[in-house]
Amino acid sequence: MASKTSITRVARRSLVPSSFSVRTATRAVSHFPPARRRCLPQPPRLNQNPTCRQSFSTSPWRRFAEVDKPFDARQQDRETDEVDVCIIGGGPAGLSAAIRLKQLANEAGNEEFRVLLLEKAGEIGAHILSGNVIEPSAIDDLLPDWASPDNPSRFENATPATHDKMRFLTKNSAIPMPAPPQMNNHGNYIISLNQFCKWLGERAEELGVEVYPGFAASEVLYNVDDGAVKGVATNDLGIGRNGKPKASFERGMEFHARVTLFAEGCHGSLTKQVIRKFDLRRDSQPQTYGLGVKEVWEVKPENFRKGEIIHSMGYPLPASTYGGGWLYHFGDNLVSLGLVVGLDYPNPWLSPYGEFQKLKHHPLYASVLEGGKCISYGARALNEGGFQSIPKCAFPGGALIGDTAGFLNVPKIKGTHTAMRSGMLAAEAAYLALTTNAGGGSSTIFLYDYEDKLRSSSIWAELKQVRNMRPSFHSPLGVYGGILYSGLEAYIFRGKMPWTLKHGGTDHAATKMADECTKIEYPKPDGKISFDILTSVSRTGTNHEEDQPVHLQVPDWEQHARDQFPKYKGVENRFCPAGVYEYVEDASHDVGVRFQINAQK
Numbered sequence: 001m002a003s004k005t006s007i008t009r010v011a012r013r014s015l016v017p018s019s020f021s022v023r024t025a026t027r028a029v030s031h032f033p034p035a036r037r038r039c040l041p042q043p044p045r046l047n048q049n050p051t052c053r054q055s056f057s058t059s060p061w062r063r064f065a066e067v068d069k070p071f072d073a074r075q076q077d078r079e080t081d082e083v084d085v086c087i088i089g090g091g092p093a094g095l096s097a098a099i100r101l102k103q104l105a106n107e108a109g110n111e112e113f114r115v116l117l118l119e120k121a122g123e124i125g126a127h128i129l130s131g132n133v134i135e136p137s138a139i140d141d142l143l144p145d146w147a148s149p150d151n152p153s154r155f156e157n158a159t160p161a162t163h164d165k166m167r168f169l170t171k172n173s174a175i176p177m178p179a180p181p182q183m184n185n186h187g188n189y190i191i192s193l194n195q196f197c198k199w200l201g202e203r204a205e206e207l208g209v210e211v212y213p214g215f216a217a218s219e220v221l222y223n224v225d226d227g228a229v230k231g232v233a234t235n236d237l238g239i240g241r242n243g244k245p246k247a248s249f250e251r252g253m254e255f256h257a258r259v260t261l262f263a264e265g266c267h268g269s270l271t272k273q274v275i276r277k278f279d280l281r282r283d284s285q286p287q288t289y290g291l292g293v294k295e296v297w298e299v300k301p302e303n304f305r306k307g308e309i310i311h312s313m314g315y316p317l318p319a320s321t322y323g324g325g326w327l328y329h330f331g332d333n334l335v336s337l338g339l340v341v342g343l344d345y346p347n348p349w350l351s352p353y354g355e356f357q358k359l360k361h362h363p364l365y366a367s368v369l370e371g372g373k374c375i376s377y378g379a380r381a382l383n384e385g386g387f388q389s390i391p392k393c394a395f396p397g398g399a400l401i402g403d404t405a406g407f408l409n410v411p412k413i414k415g416t417h418t419a420m421r422s423g424m425l426a427a428e429a430a431y432l433a434l435t436t437n438a439g440g441g442s443s444t445i446f447l448y449d450y451e452d453k454l455r456s457s458s459i460w461a462e463l464k465q466v467r468n469m470r471p472s473f474h475s476p477l478g479v480y481g482g483i484l485y486s487g488l489e490a491y492i493f494r495g496k497m498p499w500t501l502k503h504g505g506t507d508h509a510a511t512k513m514a515d516e517c518t519k520i521e522y523p524k525p526d527g528k529i530s531f532d533i534l535t536s537v538s539r540t541g542t543n544h545e546e547d548q549p550v551h552l553q554v555p556d557w558e559q560h561a562r563d564q565f566p567k568y569k570g571v572e573n574r575f576c577p578a579g580v581y582e583y584v585e586d587a588s589h590d591v592g593v594r595f596q597i598n599a600q601k
Contacts (some may be wrong), residue, residue: 010522046152047155078233080339083114083210083428085229086257088217088270090119091128092193092416093402094263096142097202097430099422102207104431106162109129113431115209119473120216124193124201126541129184131162131295132193132336133309133413134187137458138420143203147189155199158189158365159330167364169325174364176432180490182412182466185309190330193416220270221254222277222397229397229445231256235334240547259430260398263423266381271404280391280400286506287389287406288470290323290382293356293577295536299372304333311413316358321345322470325359326366326413335368337553341386342473343575344510347517351574353379354522357530367531377539379577384410387467388500393422393454394429394447401426407459409484411466418459427454461557465495476505514569533579540578550599552580561595 006295049497087094104583105113123161129175136147145151166179217234238249262271266289275281287482310327317323322342324429329335339359341352359365383389383406390407401422408415416597429450437443468487473482489495504510507530525531554560564572565583570593572581579598586594 012031021387041508055361063366067458070429074104077465078251080254080256081116082256082567083116084434085255085259085261085427086255086262087115087117087261088232089263089265089268089402089404090117090121090124090201090211090213091265091402091419092200093404093419093423094119095124095197095204096138096420096422097263097401097427098204098206098209098211099142099200099207100424100427101350101431102204102209106207108435110435111208117204117209117211117230117258118215118217118255119211119213121213123198123213123496124211125197126213128194128197128294129380132191132196132298133188133418134158134191134193134196135412135414138417138424140220142420152565153203155191155196157195159307160186161185161190161309162305163309165308165310167310167312169364170310171315172363174312175363179311179489180411180486182409183311184488187504190307190309190328190336192331192590196601215253217270218252220260220273220277221256223444226444227277227394229260229395231260234269234575239549241549243549246547258397258434259447260422261401261426261430262400262404263400263419264404266383266403268404271400274395274398274400274500278392278395279396280393282392284391285388285503287383287385288309289343289504290340290384291352291379291411291575291577292338292340292382293352293379294336294377295539296376297335297337297369297372297374298333299335299368300370301333303368303370303372304335305329310364312359312364313479314484315362316355317341317479318347318350319480320347321350322473322482323355323481325365327365335372337365337369340382343381343507344474344504345513347520348568349520349574349587350572351520351522353533353536354574355576357522357525366529374531374539376541377536381526382415383408384470385503386410387460387463388471388503389461392451393452395428395589396444396446399426399430406517407463409462409466410444411469411490414464419429421457421459422454425459426450427448429550430451438461452453467495468493468499471501471503474501511568511571513567514571533577537578550597552597554595554601557595557597558589561589561591561593565591565593565595572592 005213016196087098094117095538098115101115102113102290105111106427139146145156148154163182164179164185165175166177166183169175196308201211216235217232218308219233220229221231221233223230234252235253236250238246240246262268262274264271306329308329314327322344325337325339325341327335328338337360339352339356341355341369360369383403385406386408390405391400393405401414402419405422407418409418429447430445432449433445433447437445469486472489473479475481475485477484498584570583572595573583581594582598583593584596585592
């Protein structure tokens with residue numbers, strides 16, 4: 001157990017630049033007895049001193065490891081802290097859960113109830129790319145005055161949706177299509193999700209949530225006696241690329257909680273561990289995924305139509321590949337655009353990044369972008385499995401919330417409202433469980449009420465209604481069959497049919513051998529509307545130290561190339577939207593190429 005002095009030492013740990021400023025430490029008291037409570041400094045405020053840097057230290061100098069000795073981080077003691085609820089992830093789900101928990105506690109006069117949120121990004125929202133259409137149902141319930149002109153702390157960057165367009169694209173044409181009811185955006189808002197999460201973070205801090213950006217949870221901790229989750233540990237600092245400690249080495253810190261909520265987003269690393277340990281997918285189908293490649297542009301005023309929302313299907317994707325594009329006009333002459341490609345595409349020659357560059361040259365998109373400037377780029381994975389792929393979300397000691405559980409409504413192309421709603425439901429269940437079991441500080445909490453609330457919520461109802469739309473694209477008719485069936489579901493069946501279609505298996509199983517497919521050649525970028533991948537990556541704002549461990553690991557590069565290149569002819573080159581994986585021609589190797597990971601040496 002850490003002493004009060006050592007816990008306070010966390011205020012000297014070095015983080016990347018953050019928009020937070022330091023606030024005086026205050027004690028937050030929980031259900032834990034006084035002897036078990038420790039004081040952490042309250043997190044810095046989100047809206048002050050954007051250029052400040054914070055220094056944190058979790059380990060005294062006498063614990064520095066010696067660089068010339070064998071190093072096993074697990075032999076080093078960690079400092080610990082105990083809270084009531086620990087939340088992993090500072091996206092819409094995690095922040096909504098934190099806000100709701102403190103609302104309930106403060107309303108009950110239990111202002112010392114401790115809620116701690118860990119976010120791996122250097123500041124809240126930093127890992128979230130702008131451009132989002134939000135259905136306001138959840139935020140209306142969580143913070144009813146979120147956009148009210150009478151609220152001095154309102155969110156000021158919401159653009160009301162004005163009108164929708166749905167188009168089926170051929171190479172040079174855009175054919176109007178009826179948009180399904182799920183895509184009606186009347187009453188919705190176009191926002192920067194990055195800005196929205198920053199704003200939610202500020203509201204969370206005002207309520208007393210302890211928000212810690214720059215802390216990456218790297219390990220799930222379990223109780224020895226019953227195997228329940230008891231919290232997480234943060235990553236060690238000061239480890240070099242070779243896995244050995246540097247002079248700046250500091251051991252990570254343990255956060256113990258009676259309830260741990262995982263809000264890591266799609267395919268979170270800790271979430272995967274928890275799902276495996278508790279077999280949470282035993283009754284669900286495999287999750288399926290999409291890859292969204294995005295940009296934000298500043299366009300010429302004459303090309304800007306504030307509040308307009310355009311979605312497209314068809315070109316440039318082949319009929320065998322699920323996906324579509326979007327174009328949202330928001331803010332002041334800003335446009336968010338992108339392409340989502342289902343990762344069950346069969347042709348290994350296809351490049352989602354290359355398809356996106358082609359899409360931008362279609363007249364529908366090029367007419368808006370010409371003369372404008374690309375200001376940011378990014379990509380992220382999406383859960384597309386929907387209703388059939390939702391795992392069990394509660395387990396001993398915690399729960400899954402938001403996109404980490406897979407609550408994206410694919411036909412609606414929205415998931416922020418469902419993520420927020422799930423966080424709020426989990427918060428209510430957690431607070432009820434903790435307050436009704438206030439005297440049992442060592443007993444394991446299981447959020448039965450969260451599972452029940454999910455099944456009776458709007459999340460469950462809307463995902464069940466559209467459950468058959470995404471799987472319908474697995475028919476022999478491909479995109480055309482999926483569009484036809486989805487139209488029947490949207491306008492006639494409305495999810496009331498007695499059957500539930502299954503997904504076609506895991507995404508990787510759909511990939512065919514390269515020799516069975518037509519090779520795709522992508523045009524050279526023009527540097528005005530389309531760009532090479534290195535130029536795009538430079539717009540992501542990504543910055544890693546050269547001398548740090550690489551999280552992507554392939555133990556034997558040569559064996560990997562011998563096994564995979566003859567089958568798929570370098571699919572890794574093409575599926576990564578950041579150029580991390582690469583095959584380089586090399587006659588000295590058996591297959592004529594050398595595989596490498598551009599961050600791994």
